[in-house]
Amino acid sequence: MPGWPEKRVYIGSHTRRIDAPAKVTGAAKYTSDVQPEGWLYGMILRSKWAKAKITKIDLDKALKLPGIKAAVLAREGERTVRYYGEELAAVAGSTKQACLDALRAIEVEATELPFVVREDEAMGDSAPRVWEDSPNAAAPHVNEKGEVDKAFAECATVVEGSFSTPVQIHHPLETHGNTVSWADDGITCWASTQGITSVAEGLADNLNVPQSRIRVLSEFMGGGFGSKFGPGVEGGLAARLSRQAKAPVKLMLTRFDQSLAVGNRPSSFQKIKLGATADGILRAFELESYGTAGIGAGGSTAGGGGGAGFPAPYIYTVPNIRVKQSSVAVNAGSARAFRAPGHPPASFGMESIMDDLAVKLGMDPVEIRLKNDPSEVRRKEYRLAAERFGWKEKYKTPGSSPGPVKTGVGCAGATWGGGGRGTQAEAQINPDGSIEIRCGTQDLGTGTKTLIALIGADMLGLKPEQILVRIGDTRYPPSGGSGGSTTAASVSPAIHNVCTRALEELQKQTGIADARGENWMAACKKLGLNPLVVHGAWQEGLSSSGAGGVQFAEVEVDTDTGFVKVRKITCVQDGGLIVSQLTAESQVHGGILMGIGYALYEERIMDRQTGFVLNPNFETYKLAGLADAPEIDLVLLDMPERGVIGIGEPVTIPTAGAIANAVANAIGVRVGSLPITPQKVLAALGKDKLTTA
Amino acid sequence: MKPFQYATALSPAGARELAGEDGAYLAGGNDLLALMKEYLVEPRILVNIKSLPGLNRVKPGAKVWTLGAGVTVAELEDHEGVKKVFPGLQQAAAEVGSRQIRNVATLGGNLAQHSRCWYYRHRDILCLKRGGDTCYARHGENKYHSLFTGNTCISPVVSNLSVALTALEATVLVQRGDEQKRMTLKELYARAWDNPTAHNSLEPGDLILAVEIPVRGGSSAYLQASEKSAFDWALVSCAVAGRVKGGTITGARIVLGAVSPMPYEAAAANDSLEGKSLDAETAARAADLVLARAHAQAQNGYKIPIARALIQRSLLQLKAQS
Structure with a gap:
C-alpha cells in the first residue's frame, strides 16, 4: 500500500x-428542509412532571381535531416518567398549529411523585430515589496506586482545591429530528444524524423491520457534538406516526425540547489535592468527585450516556494517586457523549490545581508543565505557543495588574485518542x-x-x-x-x-x-x-490516533462588575497530516468558541421546586456569540508522517482551563466553578458580601 | 396560540376602538408574539399600529422632543440628534437585544414589554405574576432578580429605554379611552411596584402614542453590565442625567434598571449631588444612598457592587461628556 x-x-x-x-x-x-410529497408535521407531548406515575393517556380528543392525522403513545400502559420532558405521546398533523392544539387536547392522568434535581441533595440518604431499586449515588469507581498518604507527607508543597463544572447542553444549531416515510416497500428516513447506519439499526430494532427495508439519508446536517447517533425516541415516534397517517412525517425538536431530553455533558464536583517536590515534580494526587449524568446514572442506564467520571490526573503522570469518582442520578434528562466526553471537566480541574501549585511554589506555570507533562509533542507545543503568545512578557504575579480592569494569562493542555x-x-x-x-x-x-x-x-x-x-x-x-x-x-x-x-x-x-x-x-x-x-x-498506515494540544488565554477582568472578556487564545494542536486546512481551522475556531461558552456562559439551570429546566432557550442558556470571540492564533503542527488524525474534540478541551487560569492570574484569587460569571468573580473577590440579606 | 383576528388601525381612536378590552397592539411584535406562542397572553384581536400617522416620527424641538411610539430602537440608536442631545438614551438603545431585534423593536414595545423572569416565562409554571400564589424566584433561582420591590414578586423591569427615559424626566403620551393622557415614567410603572401581577400601569386597551423628553440643557449617560459582551440582558443598568458646569452638578438623576419592578431611583441620592463637585467621592456617596435600601435575595447580592460601580462610572462619564 x-x-x-x-x-x-x-x-x-x-x-x-x-x-x-x-x-x-x-x-x-x-433534514429540516426536506419536504416529501404530502408530508405532515410531527410533535411530541412531554412529561410536565419531574417524576410521576402515568396511569392513562387519552388521545381521542386530539385525534378528532381538524388537521390531525395520527397520534401515538410513546409507551403503552402504566409507566413512570422520571424527568420533566420525558416523551409521552406524539401527534402528526397538516399544520404546526394543529399539532400544538392537539398536544394540549391530550388528557394525561398522572400521580406526582417526589423528585430530586440537585446533585448534592440526591446524594443524601433521605433523598427521593430516581430509580426505586437502587440508591441515587452509584458505588464509587476507585483507582489507587502507590503510597498516597506517605507520598503527601513527603511532599514539599501540597495544594488543595474544590472545582465544579455545570451540566452543559449540546445545542447543535440544527435540532434533533427526522423526516420519516413508512410506505409498503419500506422506510425512508431523512435524519439529522452523526450515524446514518446506526439510525438504520436503531429503527430496525425499534420497529421490527428488516434493516434492508430501511434507507437513511443525511446529506447535510447542522451539528450533533455526540448527541445524534441513534434515531432517538423522536425517530421511532415519527416512523410510527408515518405508518398510521400513511404520509411522511417531519418531526424536528424545538429548542425547548432540545434542552430536556436529547443529552448533555455531566456535571462534576471535584475535590483535588496535589503534592510536589520543592522543584515542582508531581508526587501525589488525590481526587474525590461526583457529578450527574441525569437519570442515566442510577439503576438503569438504558439510553443513558454512562456516568459522570473523567480521566484523572488527566494528562499528567503522578506516581501515587487515589481517585474516587461517583455518579449520582437526578430527575433530569440523560447525558450523552459530548465533544471529548470527560475531558473538559478533567482538564479544568487538573489544570487549575496545577496553576495553584505553581503559584504556591513561585514557579512559572509553563515551566511546571514542561517539567511534568510526559508528552514530547505537547512539551514542544508549550514552547511554541509560549513564544507566539508572548508568555514571558505577559505573565505577571497573580493580581498584580493595576487598576480595576485587570489582565491575566493562563494555559492548559489536552489529549485525545481519535483514530x-x-x-x-x-x-x-x-x-x-x-x-x-x-x-x-x-x-x-x-x-x-x-x-x-x-x-x-x-x-x-x-x-x-x-x-x-x-x-x-x-x-x-x-x-x-x-x-x-x-x-x-x-x-x-x-x-x-x-x-x-x-x-x-x-x-x-x-x-x-x-x-x-x-x-x-x-x-x-x-x-x-x-x-x-x-x-x-480503510487500510492500515494512512491514519493514526493520539492528538495533543495546548491553549493559552489572555483575559481582562473588570473587578468592579465581575465581567470577564477573553482577549486572545493561542492554540497549538497536533493533527498529523492535515487534509483540509480551512475546515480544520474552522474546527479549531468552533472548539475554542465552545470552550469559551463552557468557561464563561453555559449552564443548565434546574429549579428544585418544580424539577424543571429553567433556561430551555438561548435567552438564558447563554452561548458565546461573535462579540465574545477573541483573537485566535492557531498553529496546526504539520506532521504528515503520522497520517490523518481527527482534531474535532481536542481543540475544545483546554480552553476553559486556560481561561480559568488566566482569570485567577488576573485577579489573584481562584474562581473554581464554571461558568465563571460576574456573580462568581465578585464572590471570589469578597465583594458579594456587600449584600443586606 | 389561540386563533385571533387581525386589523390595521389608521388613527389612535380607531386603534383603541378596534382593540377593545381584550385586544393587543402589534408593532415590532418581539414580545407580543412570544407571549402569544407561550399562551401567556391570548388577545382576541391584533391591531396593527404601524400605519398610525406620526407614530414612527422623531420630532426634535427647542423645549421638547417627541418620539413616536413606533420609532424603532435602531432608529434611536442611529439618530445623530438623539445622540447629541440625549446620549444616555442613544446608549441605552444600542444595548437592546441584537441589531436584528433593534431593527423591528419599537420604543412603545420596549416600554410595555413583560417581565423576563424565567418562572413567569415558563410554560408549565403558574407563578404569582401569572395569577398563581407563589413567587418561585423568592425561594429558587434568583440571580437575575430584584434588589428592591414593594410587593412579593421580585421580577425586575428590563426595559433599557425606561431607565434612560426616567433619568431624562420624560413623559409618556397614552391613548386611554377617548382621551390622551400624559404619564411620567414613574407613573407608567408605579403599579408594578405594588402589584405582583402588573408589568406596568397601563390599563387594558391603553396605547402608548409617544414619549416626550424635555430639553434641560444637560447631558446624560447609560451603562449596563451583562454576562455576555453583546445581545444579553442587563444584570444591572444605570442611567444618569444632569447639568455639569465647572465640575459642579445640578439637577442630577440616577436611575437603576434590572433591580426593581420599576426604574429605581432614590431622591436622597439625587439631592446629595445638588451643587456638589462631581468626583469619585461624591459619586460613591450617591451610590451608597441609591443602594441604602437594597435587599438582596440568596443569589443576587452581587448586583449591589455592580450597581455601585455603574453609578460611579456613569456619573464620571457624564462629567467627561459635559
Whole structure:
C-alpha cells in the first residue's frame, strides 16, 4: 500500500468547502428542509412532571381535531416518567398549529411523585430515589496506586482545591429530528444524524423491520457534538406516526425540547489535592468527585450516556494517586457523549490545581508543565505557543495588574485518542471522464465531503470540483458513526484506497500507463460503454490516533462588575497530516468558541421546586456569540508522517482551563466553578458580601 | 396560540376602538408574539399600529422632543440628534437585544414589554405574576432578580429605554379611552411596584402614542453590565442625567434598571449631588444612598457592587461628556 502522495496540491491546501455555495445560497437541503410529497408535521407531548406515575393517556380528543392525522403513545400502559420532558405521546398533523392544539387536547392522568434535581441533595440518604431499586449515588469507581498518604507527607508543597463544572447542553444549531416515510416497500428516513447506519439499526430494532427495508439519508446536517447517533425516541415516534397517517412525517425538536431530553455533558464536583517536590515534580494526587449524568446514572442506564467520571490526573503522570469518582442520578434528562466526553471537566480541574501549585511554589506555570507533562509533542507545543503568545512578557504575579480592569494569562493542555477505521467506499468512473465517489459517511458540518474531494483530486491528478462526492445514504458502502474525532482518520484511507484501485483498474483496462491528470479524459474514453466501478476500504498506515494540544488565554477582568472578556487564545494542536486546512481551522475556531461558552456562559439551570429546566432557550442558556470571540492564533503542527488524525474534540478541551487560569492570574484569587460569571468573580473577590440579606 | 383576528388601525381612536378590552397592539411584535406562542397572553384581536400617522416620527424641538411610539430602537440608536442631545438614551438603545431585534423593536414595545423572569416565562409554571400564589424566584433561582420591590414578586423591569427615559424626566403620551393622557415614567410603572401581577400601569386597551423628553440643557449617560459582551440582558443598568458646569452638578438623576419592578431611583441620592463637585467621592456617596435600601435575595447580592460601580462610572462619564 503506497502512502500519501509526496506531491500534494489540494491535500493540506486552503481550498474552500466544495459545498460552500450550496450552503450559503440555501440550496443545501438539511433534514429540516426536506419536504416529501404530502408530508405532515410531527410533535411530541412531554412529561410536565419531574417524576410521576402515568396511569392513562387519552388521545381521542386530539385525534378528532381538524388537521390531525395520527397520534401515538410513546409507551403503552402504566409507566413512570422520571424527568420533566420525558416523551409521552406524539401527534402528526397538516399544520404546526394543529399539532400544538392537539398536544394540549391530550388528557394525561398522572400521580406526582417526589423528585430530586440537585446533585448534592440526591446524594443524601433521605433523598427521593430516581430509580426505586437502587440508591441515587452509584458505588464509587476507585483507582489507587502507590503510597498516597506517605507520598503527601513527603511532599514539599501540597495544594488543595474544590472545582465544579455545570451540566452543559449540546445545542447543535440544527435540532434533533427526522423526516420519516413508512410506505409498503419500506422506510425512508431523512435524519439529522452523526450515524446514518446506526439510525438504520436503531429503527430496525425499534420497529421490527428488516434493516434492508430501511434507507437513511443525511446529506447535510447542522451539528450533533455526540448527541445524534441513534434515531432517538423522536425517530421511532415519527416512523410510527408515518405508518398510521400513511404520509411522511417531519418531526424536528424545538429548542425547548432540545434542552430536556436529547443529552448533555455531566456535571462534576471535584475535590483535588496535589503534592510536589520543592522543584515542582508531581508526587501525589488525590481526587474525590461526583457529578450527574441525569437519570442515566442510577439503576438503569438504558439510553443513558454512562456516568459522570473523567480521566484523572488527566494528562499528567503522578506516581501515587487515589481517585474516587461517583455518579449520582437526578430527575433530569440523560447525558450523552459530548465533544471529548470527560475531558473538559478533567482538564479544568487538573489544570487549575496545577496553576495553584505553581503559584504556591513561585514557579512559572509553563515551566511546571514542561517539567511534568510526559508528552514530547505537547512539551514542544508549550514552547511554541509560549513564544507566539508572548508568555514571558505577559505573565505577571497573580493580581498584580493595576487598576480595576485587570489582565491575566493562563494555559492548559489536552489529549485525545481519535483514530478510526472500517470505512468502505466506491468510485464510479464514467467514459465521459466524470467520476463519483460514494461513501456511507455523513458530514456533520466539519467538511467531510470536502476532505473526500481533496484526496480524490490529489490521487487522480484532478481538480476537486471534478469529483462528485456522494455521502449520507445507507445505500452507499458503510462507514460508521462520526464521533470520537474518528471520521477523517476512518474515511481518508478508504478514499485513498478506492482511488488507488480505481486508477490501477483504469490503467489496466485501457493500457494507459499513467491515467492521471492530463491523460484522464483519454483513458476514460477508452472504457467503452460501461462505467468502471471499484470498491475500496480503510487500510492500515494512512491514519493514526493520539492528538495533543495546548491553549493559552489572555483575559481582562473588570473587578468592579465581575465581567470577564477573553482577549486572545493561542492554540497549538497536533493533527498529523492535515487534509483540509480551512475546515480544520474552522474546527479549531468552533472548539475554542465552545470552550469559551463552557468557561464563561453555559449552564443548565434546574429549579428544585418544580424539577424543571429553567433556561430551555438561548435567552438564558447563554452561548458565546461573535462579540465574545477573541483573537485566535492557531498553529496546526504539520506532521504528515503520522497520517490523518481527527482534531474535532481536542481543540475544545483546554480552553476553559486556560481561561480559568488566566482569570485567577488576573485577579489573584481562584474562581473554581464554571461558568465563571460576574456573580462568581465578585464572590471570589469578597465583594458579594456587600449584600443586606 | 389561540386563533385571533387581525386589523390595521389608521388613527389612535380607531386603534383603541378596534382593540377593545381584550385586544393587543402589534408593532415590532418581539414580545407580543412570544407571549402569544407561550399562551401567556391570548388577545382576541391584533391591531396593527404601524400605519398610525406620526407614530414612527422623531420630532426634535427647542423645549421638547417627541418620539413616536413606533420609532424603532435602531432608529434611536442611529439618530445623530438623539445622540447629541440625549446620549444616555442613544446608549441605552444600542444595548437592546441584537441589531436584528433593534431593527423591528419599537420604543412603545420596549416600554410595555413583560417581565423576563424565567418562572413567569415558563410554560408549565403558574407563578404569582401569572395569577398563581407563589413567587418561585423568592425561594429558587434568583440571580437575575430584584434588589428592591414593594410587593412579593421580585421580577425586575428590563426595559433599557425606561431607565434612560426616567433619568431624562420624560413623559409618556397614552391613548386611554377617548382621551390622551400624559404619564411620567414613574407613573407608567408605579403599579408594578405594588402589584405582583402588573408589568406596568397601563390599563387594558391603553396605547402608548409617544414619549416626550424635555430639553434641560444637560447631558446624560447609560451603562449596563451583562454576562455576555453583546445581545444579553442587563444584570444591572444605570442611567444618569444632569447639568455639569465647572465640575459642579445640578439637577442630577440616577436611575437603576434590572433591580426593581420599576426604574429605581432614590431622591436622597439625587439631592446629595445638588451643587456638589462631581468626583469619585461624591459619586460613591450617591451610590451608597441609591443602594441604602437594597435587599438582596440568596443569589443576587452581587448586583449591589455592580450597581455601585455603574453609578460611579456613569456619573464620571457624564462629567467627561459635559
